[in-house]
Amino acid sequence: MNRQHEVWIVDDDRAIRWVLERALEKEHVATRSFENADKVLARLEKFEPDVIITDIRMPGTDGLALLQAVQSAHPHLPVIIMTAYADLDRAVAAFRGGAFEYMPKPFDVDDVINIVRRALRKSAAGASTEIEPLDTTPVPEIIGSSAPMQEVFRAIGRLSNSNMTVLLTGESGTGKELVARALHRHSPRSHKPFVALNTAAIPRDLLESELFGHEKGAFTGAAVQRIGRFEQANGGTLFLDEIGDMPAELQTRLLRVLADGEFYRVGGHEPVRVDVRVIAATHQHLEQSVRAGQFREDLFHRLNVIRLQLPPLRARADDLEALSDHFLRATATELQVEPKKIMPRALEVMRHFAWPGNVRQLENVCRRVMIMAPSREIDIEDLPAELLADSEVQASAGPADWETALRQWAELRTRSAGEAPILAEAVPRFETTMIEVALKATRGRRQEAAKLLGWGRNTLTRKIKELNLDV
Numbered sequence: 001m002n003r004q005h006e007v008w009i010v011d012d013d014r015a016i017r018w019v020l021e022r023a024l025e026k027e028h029v030a031t032r033s034f035e036n037a038d039k040v041l042a043r044l045e046k047f048e049p050d051v052i053i054t055d056i057r058m059p060g061t062d063g064l065a066l067l068q069a070v071q072s073a074h075p076h077l078p079v080i081i082m083t084a085y086a087d088l089d090r091a092v093a094a095f096r097g098g099a100f101e102y103m104p105k106p107f108d109v110d111d112v113i114n115i116v117r118r119a120l121r122k123s124a125a126g127a128s129t130e131i132e133p134l135d136t137t138p139v140p141e142i143i144g145s146s147a148p149m150q151e152v153f154r155a156i157g158r159l160s161n162s163n164m165t166v167l168l169t170g171e172s173g174t175g176k177e178l179v180a181r182a183l184h185r186h187s188p189r190s191h192k193p194f195v196a197l198n199t200a201a202i203p204r205d206l207l208e209s210e211l212f213g214h215e216k217g218a219f220t221g222a223a224v225q226r227i228g229r230f231e232q233a234n235g236g237t238l239f240l241d242e243i244g245d246m247p248a249e250l251q252t253r254l255l256r257v258l259a260d261g262e263f264y265r266v267g268g269h270e271p272v273r274v275d276v277r278v279i280a281a282t283h284q285h286l287e288q289s290v291r292a293g294q295f296r297e298d299l300f301h302r303l304n305v306i307r308l309q310l311p312p313l314r315a316r317a318d319d320l321e322a323l324s325d326h327f328l329r330a331t332a333t334e335l336q337v338e339p340k341k342i343m344p345r346a347l348e349v350m351r352h353f354a355w356p357g358n359v360r361q362l363e364n365v366c367r368r369v370m371i372m373a374p375s376r377e378i379d380i381e382d383l384p385a386e387l388l389a390d391s392e393v394q395a396s397a398g399p400a401d402w403e404t405a406l407r408q409w410a411e412l413r414t415r416s417a418g419e420a421p422i423l424a425e426a427v428p429r430f431e432t433t434m435i436e437v438a439l440k441a442t443r444g445r446r447q448e449a450a451k452l453l454g455w456g457r458n459t460l461t462r463k464i465k466e467l468n469l470d471v
Contacts, residue, residue, distance in 0.1 A: 005120055006030040010040050010054035010066065011082075016105075020053060023109045024116065037061035041069055048074060051100075051119040053112075056083040064093055071098040078119035082107065091150075091157035092186045102157060104150040110446070142178055143326050146318040148311035148468035152179065155308050160186040165258070167243075167303045168281040170310030173358030176281040177241060179310060184237040189277055192236030197229050200242035208250055209266050218267025228265065230257060234274045243303065244284035244295060255299045278303070311468040313355040313362060314429070320350055323359065327366035340370055342378045349380055353387045354425060432467050435460070 007029055009020045017033040024031050032049070034040050038060045040052070052070060056063035067079050078100035094102045100122065101115045142149070156179070159166065166183060168176040177196055184194045202210050209218075213228030229238055240246075246254065257263045258278060262271045280303045289295035313320075324342050332339035342350070355361055365384055373382040380388070410422060434453060442448035450460040 005051075006032060006049045007051045007053060007116060008040060008049040009033045010035075010037055010052065010058070010063070012036060012055065012058045016055070019109070020112065023112060027113055027116075029116070029120075037063065037066040040066060044070070044074065048077060050123040051078050051080065051116060053080045053082060053116070056081060056094075064097060067094065067097045067099055076123070078122050080115060080119060091153035092160050093157075095157035096160055102154050104147065104154075108444075108446075142175065142182055143322050144316060144319040145322070146311075146316040148316045149319060151468060152308065152310065155306075156182050156186060159183060159306065161188065162306075163188060163277050165277065165303060165305040166279045167286075167305070167307045168279065168310060169286075169307060170283065171312050171356075171358055172283045173360030174310040174312060175359050176310060177239060179308065180237070180239040180279045180281065183279060184239075184277075187237070187277070189236045193233050194237050194239065195229050195233035196239040196241065198241040200245040204247055207247065208253070211250065212253065212263050212265055213268075213272075214266035215268045218265070222267070225265075230263065230274050230276055231272060233276045235276075237277045237279060240278060240280045242282060243280040244282040244286055244289055248294075248296070251296045251299050255296060255302060258299075258302045309466075309468075313358040314353075315432070315468050317351045320362070321347055323362055324350070324366055327363045328370050331367045331370040335370070338376065340373060340376045340378050342369075343380075346378055346380045346383055349383060349387060354429075356425065428467055431463060432469060435463060435467070435469060 007024055009017050009031055010033075011017050011020075012035050014035075017035075021031045021033060034043075036058050037054065040054075041061065052066075054063040054066055061069075063081055063083070067081065070077055070079050075098070079098070080101045080103060081094040081099045082103040082105055084105040091102050100119050103112070103115065142152070144152075166180075168179055170176060180196070181194060184190060197210065199207060209222075209226065209228065211228050211230060213226045213231060214222050216222060216225045240254075253263060257274070257276075261275065262273045264271055286295055286300050286304075290297045290300050321342070324347070325339075328342070329339045350362075350365075357364070365387070368384060369378050369382050406426075410426070435449070438449040438452045439446070442452060446460055447457050450457045453460065455463075
């Protein structure tokens, strides 16, 4: 980047403007700052920068309205949206409105510099695309404002104009079907059917008919023709949950549909053509299944066009209060009673619980305490025993006795987690703690933090992304 470029910064927060000004000046980029969007619109009548960085929430004209105005009059001008109030609707609106990038606060200065570099290259190329108008239709949103969920919202926004196949991965109970529905709702196929099927919940001998349908008389009991899920979803989206459990012979048939867009009903002789977007989900490591010969490699690559990793609940503790409040209110509505409220002390215990069942487990806990707690205020003694046992193990750990605490935690997990692999839970939590401590000790300087951990900077950056850390 060189001094001839100029970036405009729009934010009512003086500290944010100052940080961005200093960071860009070190890269030899000229800056001009504005405290509101109205001043930007006035100056745009005479001058035009190379890039605009704007907040969403500001007095007067907000950032999305500014984005619309810029795209209308200066379609080639890249606009980077930033906000501390990230949610799904804002992310989708930003990308559909033509935003070059959507950047949640707090941000890493290195990331900002990289985004600005890319935006300046686009500005120099003068590229422009046709932008569809902002969709202001209110829709139910996924609950969450934590940094890991902001990354999910950003991905959904990027895919909002796409029909690409998506593979959702993550632990059980992280809300994969909810994300699949959001991907459909914010896609060009939103006016067509969304059909969901859990492949692990259908008996093996019925799954083929469930997917592809059957002709009358195809087998004993097939008294009439049946339309399968692929035909039901024609023109829309088919969500295949637990795809890793699909039998090998059906993997071959699924691959054929993804490749050719056609299949035969069970007992049929005429091909059926469909236009279906497939979103698949699994809690398994499909790469390991491929290496073990349990999942077809060519099918894996067909499904793995866009992969979206959903964060476990323990990685988004900031969302616990909002999620709990939502589930308590939903249960209260179902029971036709007043909703209860979780007290701060109880919420703190919940923040330190591992949540092996993720959001689904939290929903069940909220339903339980909504019914069983004697008063409207839910305190520590009202929480289920498994939450209290986990918190007692953590509370018993002193700084010099972490190995004993770890052993106690592992013993507890082997009793309560069933067949769940405890290392898959323990290692990410250990790495998360070490990374957060190192970054705190080095005041966020990744190069020094990586050295402290004994890693290279690229390894640290990769780990931060893998663990969905808010740094």
